[in-house]
Amino acid sequence: MRRYFEFVRAEAGRIDRLTVLMTAVAGIANGLAVATAIHTAEKLQPGSLHFRELLLFVSLMALFVYCKRYSMNESTRMMEGVVRTLRLRILGKLRTTGLLGQEGIDKGIFYSSLTADTSTISTSTVTAVNAVSSSIMLVFILLYIAVMSTKALVISCGIIGLLIFFYLGNEKRISSALVKSSVSENRFMNNLGGLLAGFKELKMNRRKYDDFSREELEGVIDDSAELKTDAGLGLNVTILIAQTFLLIAIGGILFLLPQFDSSDISIIPKLIALLLFASGPIGDFAMAIPAISRAEAAIDNIRALERLIDQGQSRNETICERQPIEPLSWGTIRLDDIHFQFPLREGGRPFSIGPMDLIFHKGEITFIVGGNGSGKSTFLKVLTSLYEPTGGHIRLDDREITPYNRASYRDLFSTIFTDYYLFRRLVGIDTPDGDRIQTLLERMELADKTSIEHGEITNCDLSTGQKKRLALVTSVLEDKPVMIFDEWAADQDPVFRQFFYDVLLPELKAQGKTVIAVTHDDRYFHAADRVYKMEYGRFVAYEEHAGGLGT
Known part of the structure; x- marks a missing residue:
């Protein structure tokens, strides 16, 4: 007692x-x-x-x-x-x-x-x-x-x-x-x-x-x-x-x-x-x-x-949480000598990625390709500062990302990871535009499956592809400058896959959005401004694709 x-x-x-x-x-x-x-x-x-x-x-x-x-x-x-x-x-x-x-x-x-x-x-x-x-x-x-x-x-x-x-x-x-x-x-x-x-x-x-x-x-x-x-x-x-x-x-x-x-x-x-x-x-x-x-x-x-x-x-996460969210002006996201390694687990060899030097330009569409297990999803978590790099620096133009501006940096991104979670309401979206929501649901062919009323999603009992389309609706409503899609099109039928690459991505680019997407759909590489390829945790040279642009 x-x-x-x-x-x-x-x-x-x-x-x-x-x-x-x-x-x-x-x-x-x-x-x-x-x-x-x-x-x-x-x-x-x-x-x-x-x-x-x-x-x-x-x-x-x-x-x-x-x-x-x-x-x-x-x-x-x-x-x-x-x-x-x-x-x-x-x-x-x-x-x-x-x-x-x-x-x-x-x-x-x-x-x-x-x-x-x-x-x-x-x-x-x-x-x-x-x-x-x-x-x-x-x-x-x-x-x-x-x-x-x-x-x-x-x-x-x-x-x-x-x-x-x-x-x-x-x-x-x-x-x-x-x-x-x-x-x-x-x-x-x-x-x-x-x-x-x-x-x-x-x-x-x-x-x-x-x-x-x-x-x-x-x-x-x-x-x-x-x-x-x-x-x-x-x-x-x-x-x-x-x-x-x-x-x-x-x-x-x-x-x-x-x-x-x-x-x-x-x-x-x-x-x-x-x-x-x-x-x-x-x-x-x-x-x-x-x-x-x-x-x-x-x-x-x-x-x-x-x-x-x-x-x-983490002391750095504690500092990060105490900082206010402030708007950041930028033209490029630059990764200088970035590498990351998972902690050593008993009986296993820790996976690592890097070192790598990359640049993502504002307003461009970048595709990341590579085999399963090559480190693409891990890289996205490092890029978005969910994983703190083991070494190297992330910079917005010449401004280094530190614990003191990390929260503001993360606020630039809207993400749909492969293991995304679909919340039952529009979390963090204070005044959703009802007309825009209805338009997006109709374009995603979800208007007869679910609706969003007073910020609440009325039905989440959807197929895997439909849930991903609903997640895309919420991501667009967040209206962030950088949008991350981790194999979003993998669960879509051919019609929606073509819609994603040939219609939606160009529209987002026209709105000034920066899109970084992991994909295996090589037939749509023409939609990207840049294509980066990963193998065994590192970026390697990628041959020119149909659009004439390479790494």
Whole structure:
């Protein structure tokens, strides 16, 4: 439990003293109400009404309800604020993480940490508050027992100490199993994403589906179930220890106390009544143990995600995010001695591109060609400064691109990569022109398939080629000076492929746009002003094409 409360204290900034006071007062009021009830029970006479005791009991009950409600409500607000801050901080760190760092983190831990784990932490609040309030009531009951009998207090504290010893011995096993279970859940989330993304391929191949289900799903589910079962069995022992305390304590008072002092026999019924009243707080404490243990495992998983993001963070990206977007005037994008290498992975040889020296002229159409795996997509990410070059310089005319102007440089580009993501609304386009949107949808033959209303795309359930055409619509609406197309035409039919090269690209050039497109369509190379060819991560000489222009 210590890690849980340390987390709350660290993330909340400060815990409201009034909330702590109300929690304590609720526990004390509950204990005093119990003491009042026991004291009044000793004086009961047939037909008598102890009005003063009744008023005191009702007042204590009202005080308990008010203080407990206040502490629970404020604690809920505080914890939801913690969850909100946690999510925003992690997402904020992601903004200052380079693409390379983000790509190195499994998606499963993102989903589990920011959804299931934060939910687990959030729902633990009420049980934690109940446990704190109940522990105060238990302390009050022990003080009451001390007033009645020192020997009874010693017996009760001895039993509590013994149970705490067993609890601490069991806690390490539970914590270890829950942490391993969280890691297994991250793997499951990641593999579940693979199932949904590759569902078509799996459906086409029974053997492949069986293998994936057996190794990537069922195996992970079995591991997770085994770890959760192990943790659950440990938690059951802890709960049983807490719940057995009542019976052990009653047995100790009933059978051991008379052996030490026969004069205490007369107070045994009152002591047992006190212990029976303690069953409620003990139950609250027992309920809190598994909830807080799971919350601590969730906290560990979130901390693991933050460490992964921190490892991928870049000082240059942090500087970049702090700079305003400013308009940049330019005539050429020049790459001087640019090279890039992926980080070394265990058991593999890192892929690299470069060194290379290239110039892209404003208003021109440039095609990049090359075989699969030659480095074209990696080059585009370096060109757009999504990947920071290992060496060399990118310049706009003679102005070098640095972390201080990188955000403005990136803002020059509108991109459609091969692994593009189609957002469900026009993100970053404040006032879309309805007439222009309708014209573009009609030209892309999408007007009868989907529409864009109030910036929202009404239907994204389209074919691969249609989705790419819709992505092109959004790219044109962004109205950026440089447009990047990574094999955009690869999924289009011959009609739209010809439209792209012979109609759309010339129109974009006429509007002053700079177009850089990766393509394999050599029959349309006449549409380009320049053609660059990549082989094994480097640009090589390319023979003159039909339009008479070469590299």
